[in-house]
Amino acid sequence: MALADFFAQITDPRRRQGQRYPLQGLLWLIFLAAASGYVSYRKISAFGRSNAAFFSDYFALAHGLP
Template sequence: MRSDRQPFKYMLSLIEKLKQVKDFRKDQGKRHPLWIVLVVIILGTMLGYLSYRELGEFAKNNRHRLSQEFNIIPERVPSYSTIRRVMMGVKWQSLLKVFNEWALQEYGQRDDINWLYYI
C-alpha cells in the first residue's frame, strides 16, 4: 500500500460503523449512501471546514481523491445542499454513539489519547 493512502486504511472500520446510522432520507432522489456524506463531513470537519458551504467546497476541491478512495464518480461527490440536508436531519445521538464506539475500538487502548473516553 502506498504511504499516501495509509490514512484511509483506518477509515474502513469507521465506514462500517457509519453504515449503522439510520438513513432518514427518502429513497427517491438519493444519490449517495448516508455513510459517504458522513465521511465527507467528518473528514472536512477534521480539516477545519466547519460550515455547510465550506464542507461543500471541501468535497468539490477533493472530489478526485474522494472518488479514488471511496469509489464515487468525481462529478457526483456530495454537494453543499446534500451536506446541509444530512447535517440537519441526521440523528446526532446515533452518529455520536457509533463514532465513539469506533474511536474506543480503534484507539481506546492507547494511553496517549485517553481523552476519547470523555467524549
C-alpha cells in the same frame, strides 16, 4: 468500535428517492472536512470539491459530489 463501523450502522432516514448519494460517503465527507477545520456548509463544499477525485473514486459516486 471503528468509525467506519459506526457510520455503517446508521439507518438512512431519507426516502429512497432522495438516496442519490450513499449516506456513508456523505458522513465521511462531512467528518473529514470538520476534522480539517472546515465547519460551514460553504467550506465543507469547498473541501469536497478540492478532494472530489478521492471521494468519487473511494465511494463510487456515480453522480459526482452532492
